[in-house]
Amino acid sequence: MTFITKPKFHHPKLPTNRLGYTRRDYEGAVSTLCAGCGHDSISAAIIQACFELDLAPHRIAKLSGIGCSSKTPTYFLGASHGFNSVHGRMPSVLTGANLANRDLIYLGVSGDGDSASIGLGQFAHSIRRGVDMLYIVENNGVYGLTKGQFSATADKGSLSKRGAANHDEPIDLASMALLLGASFVARSFSGDKEQLVPLIQAAIRHKGAAFIDCISPCVAFNNHPGSTKSFDFVREHNEAVNRLDVMVDHAPIAAQYGPGELVEVTQHDGTVLRLRKLDADYDPRDRGAAISYLQQQAAKGEVVTGLLYVDPESADLHDALSTVATPLNSLDDAALVPGAKALDKVNASLR
Amino acid sequence: MPQSLAGSSLIQSPGGDRTNDFVVKFANVNGSGSASANLLFARSIIRMGVPVVARNIFPSNIQGLPTWYEVRVTEQGWRGARGGVDLMVAMNPQTWDKDVNGVDPGGYLFYDSTKPMPASKFRPDITVLGVPLTAICNRAYTDSRQRQLFKNIIYVGALSALLDIDPAVIEALIAEQFKGKDKLIRPNIDALHMGRDYALQEFPCPLPLKVRAADAVGDAIFVDGNAAAALGAVYGGATVCAWYPITPSSSLAEAFQRHCRRFRGEGEQNKYAIVQAEDELASIGMVIGAGWNGARAFTSTSGPGISLMQEFLGLAYFAEIPAVIFDVQRGGPSTGMPTRTQQSDLLACAYASHGDTKHVLLLPEDPNEAFEMGSLAFDLADRLQTPVFVMLDLDIGMNEWLCRPFAWDDNRRMDRGKVMTREMLEAGIDFGRYLDVDGDGIPYRTYPGTHPTRGSYFTRGTTRDRYARYSEEGPVYIDNMERLLAKFETAKTLVPAPVERAAAEPTGLGIVYFGSTAAAMDEALVTMAERGIHADTLRLRAFPFSDAVADFVRRHDTVFLVEQNRDGQMRTLLVSECDLDPARLVSIRHYDGTPITARFIVGAIAAALPDLNVVPLRKAVP
Ligand SMILES: Cc1ncc(C[n+]2csc(CCOP(=O)(O)OP(=O)(O)O)c2C)c(N)n1
Ligand code: SF4
Numbered sequence: 001m002t003f004i005t006k007p008k009f010h011h012p013k014l015p016t017n018r019l020g021y022t023r024r025d026y027e028g029a030v031s032t033l034c035a036g037c038g039h040d041s042i043s044a045a046i047i048q049a050c051f052e053l054d055l056a057p058h059r060i061a062k063l064s065g066i067g068c069s070s071k072t073p074t075y076f077l078g079a080s081h082g083f084n085s086v087h088g089r090m091p092s093v094l095t096g097a098n099l100a101n102r103d104l105i106y107l108g109v110s111g112d113g114d115s116a117s118i119g120l121g122q123f124a125h126s127i128r129r130g131v132d133m134l135y136i137v138e139n140n141g142v143y144g145l146t147k148g149q150f151s152a153t154a155d156k157g158s159l160s161k162r163g164a165a166n167h168d169e170p171i172d173l174a175s176m177a178l179l180l181g182a183s184f185v186a187r188s189f190s191g192d193k194e195q196l197v198p199l200i201q202a203a204i205r206h207k208g209a210a211f212i213d214c215i216s217p218c219v220a221f222n223n224h225p226g227s228t229k230s231f232d233f234v235r236e237h238n239e240a241v242n243r244l245d246v247m248v249d250h251a252p253i254a255a256q257y258g259p260g261e262l263v264e265v266t267q268h269d270g271t272v273l274r275l276r277k278l279d280a281d282y283d284p285r286d287r288g289a290a291i292s293y294l295q296q297q298a299a300k301g302e303v304v305t306g307l308l309y310v311d312p313e314s315a316d317l318h319d320a321l322s323t324v325a326t327p328l329n330s331l332d333d334a335a336l337v338p339g340a341k342a343l344d345k346v347n348a349s350l351r
Numbered sequence: 352m353p354q355s356l357a358g359s360s361l362i363q364s365p366g367g368d369r370t371n372d373f374v375v376k377f378a379n380v381n382g383s384g385s386a387s388a389n390l391l392f393a394r395s396i397i398r399m400g401v402p403v404v405a406r407n408i409f410p411s412n413i414q415g416l417p418t419w420y421e422v423r424v425t426e427q428g429w430r431g432a433r434g435g436v437d438l439m440v441a442m443n444p445q446t447w448d449k450d451v452n453g454v455d456p457g458g459y460l461f462y463d464s465t466k467p468m469p470a471s472k473f474r475p476d477i478t479v480l481g482v483p484l485t486a487i488c489n490r491a492y493t494d495s496r497q498r499q500l501f502k503n504i505i506y507v508g509a510l511s512a513l514l515d516i517d518p519a520v521i522e523a524l525i526a527e528q529f530k531g532k533d534k535l536i537r538p539n540i541d542a543l544h545m546g547r548d549y550a551l552q553e554f555p556c557p558l559p560l561k562v563r564a565a566d567a568v569g570d571a572i573f574v575d576g577n578a579a580a581a582l583g584a585v586y587g588g589a590t591v592c593a594w595y596p597i598t599p600s601s602s603l604a605e606a607f608q609r610h611c612r613r614f615r616g617e618g619e620q621n622k623y624a625i626v627q628a629e630d631e632l633a634s635i636g637m638v639i640g641a642g643w644n645g646a647r648a649f650t651s652t653s654g655p656g657i658s659l660m661q662e663f664l665g666l667a668y669f670a671e672i673p674a675v676i677f678d679v680q681r682g683g684p685s686t687g688m689p690t691r692t693q694q695s696d697l698l699a700c701a702y703a704s705h706g707d708t709k710h711v712l713l714l715p716e717d718p719n720e721a722f723e724m725g726s727l728a729f730d731l732a733d734r735l736q737t738p739v740f741v742m743l744d745l746d747i748g749m750n751e752w753l754c755r756p757f758a759w760d761d762n763r764r765m766d767r768g769k770v771m772t773r774e775m776l777e778a779g780i781d782f783g784r785y786l787d788v789d790g791d792g793i794p795y796r797t798y799p800g801t802h803p804t805r806g807s808y809f810t811r812g813t814t815r816d817r818y819a820r821y822s823e824e825g826p827v828y829i830d831n832m833e834r835l836l837a838k839f840e841t842a843k844t845l846v847p848a849p850v851e852r853a854a855a856e857p858t859g860l861g862i863v864y865f866g867s868t869a870a871a872m873d874e875a876l877v878t879m880a881e882r883g884i885h886a887d888t889l890r891l892r893a894f895p896f897s898d899a900v901a902d903f904v905r906r907h908d909t910v911f912l913v914e915q916n917r918d919g920q921m922r923t924l925l926v927s928e929c930d931l932d933p934a935r936l937v938s939i940r941h942y943d944g945t946p947i948t949a950r951f952i953v954g955a956i957a958a959a960l961p962d963l964n965v966v967p968l969r970k971a972v973p
Contacts, residue, residue, distance in 0.1 A: 033965070061799045062643070064483060074809060074821075080815040081799035083643060084811035086662050092593075094632040096640025096648060096715070099591045099624040104644075104800050125629040137434070317626075324620040328590040329645035329798060331622055333764050336588045338614040346582065347756040350572035351397075 006170045018054040026051045028078040033038070038190035038216030038231075039069050039138045043076045045193055046107070049200035050077065053248065060105045061097055065090040065119060068145045069111035069138035069216070077107075088119025091135070095317070098131050101269075101327040102318050105204060106133040113143045116152040116171045123173070127180040127209045132316040134203040135211045137173055138190070140218035141229035148221035157228025171299065174308060176330030177211040183314030184210035185290070186307045187236050190217070195305060201246045202307065205271040206313035215303065234303055241293070241306040247272040256325050265312045275307060284310050371401050371426035373437040373560040375510070378450045380443050382414035388503030389420040390751070392510060394873050397573055397753065398520045402428040404870075405573075405751050405869060406946055409690050412668050416923055417446045429603075430717065430752065431871030434948045435839065437560055438514075458665070459558060461510070463502075480554060482509050487545055494880040499833070501542040502860045508546025515557035517564070518547060525795045572756045576747035577651075577660035579718035580677055581606035582757065583725020584649055585614055588765045589675070591648035592625045593637035593657060598689045599678035599745040608710040611774060631656035635663045635674065643810060645770070645798035647729045649675035652684045654696050657703065659920040664738055665704025666812045669796070671785070673732035673768075676700075677741045682944045691944025692745035694866055695916035701894055701924055707832065711739045712894040716869035719754040720892075724847070733768035735842055736796060744915070745947045746867040749889055769795040776805040784808040784819035785831060792838030839895055846893035849900055861907035862956075863936075865891035865898075865921065867946065868913050874949035879956065886956075888912070893923065901929035911956055913939040915947055937963065 014022040025253065026047040028214045031040050050060065057079040064070035066087035073082045085093040094108045115123040115137045117288075126135065141154040150158075156164045156234045184206040188196040196214065203210035217223045224230060228237075242263075248271050263284065265273040275284060282287060290309040297304045324331075375392075379385035386407075393405045399814070404423040410416055423433045438459040441450045454460055456476040461866055462468065464481025467704035473479050484505055488498040511518055522540050529535040545732075547934055554902045562610075581603050584592070594604040608625050615622040628634035634650040641648035652660070667674045680696045682688025703710055706732055711731060713724040724741050732739040771782055776797070783804060785794050794817075799804035814828045815821050822828075854876075864872050876888065889903045904910050919938040926933045939955045942949040 022607055024932075058803045058804060059800050063640075079796075079804060079807050082805050082809040082811075083640075084809070084813070085639075086616070086666055086812060089632060089663065090638045092628065092636025093640035093643070095626070096591060096593060096637030096642070096646075098640075099643040100641040100644035100646030100648070101638065101800065121629055122633055129626070199715075265904060271691055318624075321626075322621050322622050322623050323624050324617055328622070328624060329641075331588075331590060333588065335591065335622055336615070337759075337765075340761045342614065343586075344755050345761045347570070349573050350574045350756075351571075 017051055019056055021051065023047065023051045023059065025079065026057055026077055028075040030264065033068055034220045035122060036219040037068065037144075038140060038218070039072050040075070041190040041193065042136065042138055042196070042214055042216055043072045044195040045200055047076045048193070049197050049204065052197070053201050053204060054069045054083040054104065055204070055254055058109055059103070060110065062107045063090050063094045063097065063225070064109040065111070065113035065114035066145070067114045067143070068218075068281045070109060070114055072138070073107075073109055089122055090114070090280045091122035092118065093127055094133055095129065095131045095199070095267070095346060098133065098317065099323070100329045103322065103327050104130070104223070106131070108133050108135040110137050110142060111144070111151070112137055112139040112153040112173070113151040116173055120152070120171070123179050124176065127177050127182045127211060128184065130181070130208045130314070130320065132208055132318070133210065134200065134206075136200075136211065136243050137211075137213050138216040139213055139229065140216050140222050141227065142218050142222040144218045144221060158228045159224070161221050161224055163226070172294065174211070174213040175290075175294050177213070178287055178294075178309055183208040183311040185309040186211070187215070187303070187305045189215045189238060189303075189305055191235065192238070192305070193230060195240060195243070198244045198246050202244060202271070202310075205246065205248065205267060205269055206310070206314065207268045208311075208316045226345040231243050237261050238303055239297055239302040239304050241279050241304055241308065242277050243273040244283065245274040265284045265310055268311050268314065273307070273310060284308060285312070307309070362575045363696045368559045369437060370561050370563050371424055371565060371717075373424050374433055374435060375422045375424070375438045375574065376436040376450075376453070377420040377422075377440040378443045378446050379420070380417050380445070383407065383415045383442070383503070383748065385418075385442065385503045386420070387528075388507050389422070390511045391508050391521065391528070393422045393751070394524055394573060394966045395511070395516050395521045395566055396422070396424055396562050398524065399517060399562055400568050401426055401562055402567050402571070402753050404430060404432055406432050406746070407750055413892070417443050424562060426565055428567055428875045430869070431874055431951070432946045434946050434950045438887055440510070451477075459560065461506070465864070470703050480513065482506065482546070482549055482553075484546075487549065491542075491545065491928065500742070501538070504539055504542035505546035508543040509550040511543070511547075512547045512550035512556045513554060513558050515561040515563070518543065533674045538952075556879055565973050568753065571753045573751050573753050574718045575749060576715070576718040576721040576743050577600070577603035577679065577749060578606040578647050578749075579757070580715075580721040580725040580741060580743060580748070582610050583722040584675070585610045586722070586727070586919045587726035587729035587758060589647045589649050589729055590652070591629045591641040592623070593641075593648045594625075594635040594650050595628050595631050595652065597653045597656055599681055599749045600651040600656075600677060603677055603679060612738065623944070631659040632663065635676070636661040638674045638676075639663060639667050639672050642667070642732070643799070646764075647675070647733070648672075649677060650695045651677040651679065653679050653681050654687065654699070655685075655915045657696055657699050661704045664710070665706060665708055667738045668704065668708065668710065669706075669812055670810050671736040671796070672810070674738040675732050675741065676738060677743060680742065680744040684943075688944045690745070692867065693915050693944060694742070694744055694868075695920065695926060695965060697742070697916070697920040700742065703738075709895070710844060711735065711737060713739065713741045713846065714865040714892050714894075715741065715743060715747065716866060716890065717747060717754045718752050718820055719757065722757050727847070730766040731842075731845060734845060735768055735793060735838060735839070736768060739845065742866065743929050744867050769793055771795045771801070771806055773802050782806050783817045785817045785834070787834050787837070788794070791841040792834050792836070793841060797867050843895045846895065846897075848897055849892055849903075850890040851899070851903060852888045854887050855880060856885045858885040859908035860884070860886040860914060861903060861910040862888045863888045863891060863903070863910055863925075864888070864913040868915065869950045871947045871952055872913065875952035875956075878949060878953050880958075884960070885955065892922070894928075896925065896929055900925070901931060904929070904931055909937060910935055911937050911939050911959070913941070913952060915941050919966045
């Protein structure tokens with residue numbers, strides 16, 4: 001397997017965004033994943049989201065662990081720096097990168113094996129630290145790259161391609177993210193671009209730990225009738241709690257919707273999230289309610305999608321550490337090295 | 352002091368004059384607040400211009416367990432522990448028998464005689480000094496914590512009389528210590544004098560063990576290696592520290608925090624980020640992420656942490672990401688002896704991770720070098736784009752050493768290594784992340800976010816070509832692996848050179864050593880020379896080894912390699928990396944967890960000489 005670069009041919013009439021980039025500028029190498037893999041749809045959604053948000057591709061850092069899902073950063077944002085770390089440990093690498101330069105946008109891409117098994121600890125701690133990032137788990141309920149073993153998100157009783165039943169309880173990463181204090185939690189489905197693209201956009205604009213659990217069927221090992229992460233199963237059991245529009249640099253216009261139909265959430269950076277509720281009782285600002293709603297619907301076999309929770313007053317790790325606004329990686333000797341005089345004082349205090 | 356206070360006793364025993372040359376050992380109970388009193392004792396002697404060697408000995412960091420603090424008073428300025436005890440301050444009933452037995456014949460035993468011990472609990476060949484510390488305290492104080500803390504100051508006071516330590520010096524130190532909390536100064540000084548007065552009244556002060564003001568300390572500072580290394584990290588420009596608590600390295604990260612608060616604040620804002628990670632995997636992961644993104648980052652850990660970091664260290668080596676790891680070595684393997692010292696992580700660090708890896712190790716001899724190498728490590732990591740280990744050990748890290756003061760050249764600038772800037776990319780310079788442009792094996796890198804269209808690349812642990820494009824073709828892989836070796840060759844020219852010293856007389860004998868062994872070695876060499884054993888020495892300061900190291904070994908008939916581990920790890924490293932004949936390298940290994948002493952080195956070398964049939968023979972040694 002080698003790396004295939006896409007020809008950089010730009011049709012002169014391709015639409016450009018406000019920075020003058022075309023959609024092609026957000027693409028990466030040609031995917032080597034199985035044709036039809038849900039992960040490719042997520043890559044496409046990321047490309048669209050970044051293009052529409054007018055982000056400069058080189059200001060985005062994309063980091064991942066190991067797995068089919070973790071390979072995907074090669075397939076989008078070709079002008080961005082990427083980092084395939086080790087299995088399950090993307091969150092720590094992303095955390096360190098974020099500490100070094102708070103001015104970039106951090107996109108962490110992981111799999112359910114990567115995040116719910118070997119990397120569960122790092123997933124949890126990066127969320128609870130409030131690292132400013134979008135953390136996407138491309139959740140297919142199996143290990144794709146190592147050919148079909150169950151992952152820790154596989155539902156109890158679901159069947160593998162070879163017919164073996166899973167006897168362990170599943171880990172619901174969205175519920176976990178809520179418990180761990182993520183300030184933005186969503187779930188979506190790789191086959192629902194209309195829902196996924198605005199969620200990615202909102203998550204990128206969010207300050208703090210934003211988590212999206214994205215069901216992404218594995219066509220090779222987990223898209224058969226016994227699976228609860230297959231394309232058909234998720235389509236049939238999807239219950240979307242809201243529809244989301246992201247308004248960047250726009251004043252909110254709230255009047256035209258009747259009460260109970262629309263929730264507007266203004267984030268730190270001025271983006272306005274407009275949530276049209278499909279479920280009348282659903283308030284995405286209530287963490288406790290979100291957790292119990294997820295549990296109730298899961299008991300009914302429903303896969304709840306949409307923006308499950310957002311805290312518009314969110315803070316991030318840099319706030320907690322009170323770091324300077326200048327990225328740490330650009331501080332120079334004058335800012336960092338106390339010098340000989342200060343050292344003499346240290347010496348004097350040690351005599 | 353009124354006679355009614357029970358239990359003072361003085362049982363005489365012989366003993367010669369040991370002015371400025373003796374060992375006092377304090378046996379305490381952990382959590383009793385004795386540490387600061389013991390430190391006060393040591394510092395007061397230093398203030399009198401007399402050097403000391405101070406060592407903490409503590410089985411575990413849990414309240415109630417025994418701890419010891421050893422102070423070697425040495426006007427000659429030896430840096431290593433001596434072994435043996437001349438005056439035991441036995442404050443822990445739990446370890447009484449062991450402590451009494453540890454005193455050298457003719458020595459002294461100091462104890463709390465509130466409940467006097469029967470003569471059978473002592474030894475006839477030592478002098479017992481009983482001071483009813485508890486009784487004195489109970490008279491003077493009602494509060495139990497006060498009684499506990501002042502008891503320590505009272506024994507310092509008594510010792511000051513017995514050993515002729517100038518009370519004005521101690522008073523000055525107390526005043527400095529409680530500056531800002533001035534209300535505490537007077538009571539401490541009072542307690543000091545309670546002990547002093549008692550001793551002056553009850554015993555013929557001073558003892559033949561005594562301190563006489565001298566001028567042997569010079570401008571030396573008294574500091575522990577972890578604090579020194581952390582200060583080195585500040586001066587090295589480290590901004591990101593990710594760590595996970597583990598003895599004996601925790602105090603390094605804590606010291607970094609302290610130094611940063613002092614030097615790196617900007618109003619309410621910090622020019623640093625310190626994260627206590629969830630484990631060592633995360634801590635090294637954060638360091639790698641930060642290093643990849645252009646910040647100077649480090650972690651501090653000990654053996655078990657090194658074990659956990661292996662996979663990530665391989666990634667940093669292969670993907671060529673700067674990272675600094677302070678490894679404060681303790682007794683291994685496994686949980687081993689968490690509070691004892693060893694040099695047993697050498698191989699685990701030099702070859703950390705699976706596959707063919709090699710890492711740079713720096714080997715400081717004391718806190719001063721821990722500072723220097725602590726700052727240098729960041730330049731090396733950036734220049735070489737690779738992990739750099741600073742190999743401390745518990746002895747250096749957690750003990751206060753009297754050492755050369757820290758020095759800094761204000762003209763020195765951080766060497767960020769080969770970083771391709773926006774301007775260079777703009778100028779059209781060809782960027783291949785793994786291109787060996789200069790023939791030194793070191794490629795250029797870019798920081799993420801540098802340029803809109805040029806210089807981005809993908810970092811991965813899988814193999815790739817010179818332009819960072821994934822490829823598992825054999826020749827491409829070999830090309831990369833060979834370049835990494837070339838880079839390691841370059842490292843030889845960048846790391847600190849070894850220090851060679853020639854013996855006073857021509858000799859076929861060589862000694863190689865490194866790290867905390869240096870302290871004992873200086874003294875051992877003098878002792879050996881007095882007995883007619885002369886040896887040239889080479890102190891290793893880094894891995895990879897410069898050519899001078901192999902040269903030194905080849906120039907000598909026999910080379911002793913002194914190290915503090917069971918398996919002769921440094922010997923293995925030398926033999927395999929320098930392609931040396933193992934027979935030429937004789938291992939001297941000290942690994943019981945205590946700091947190596949000159950006595951041990953001299954004994955081991957003298958014992959090995961007759962077997963080796965090299966001159967001088969054993970008869971030179973008593
Ligand atoms: C330390 C370690 N253990 C095991 C592996 C093998 N491995 C590679 S990918 C993978 C599972 C990936 O599953 P997931 O994260 O769900 O991604 P998917 O391929 O399904 O997208 C495993 C176990 C590894 N690379 N490293
Ligand atoms: S194995 Fe599954 S997860 Fe991996 S690329 Fe194929 S379909 Fe996607």
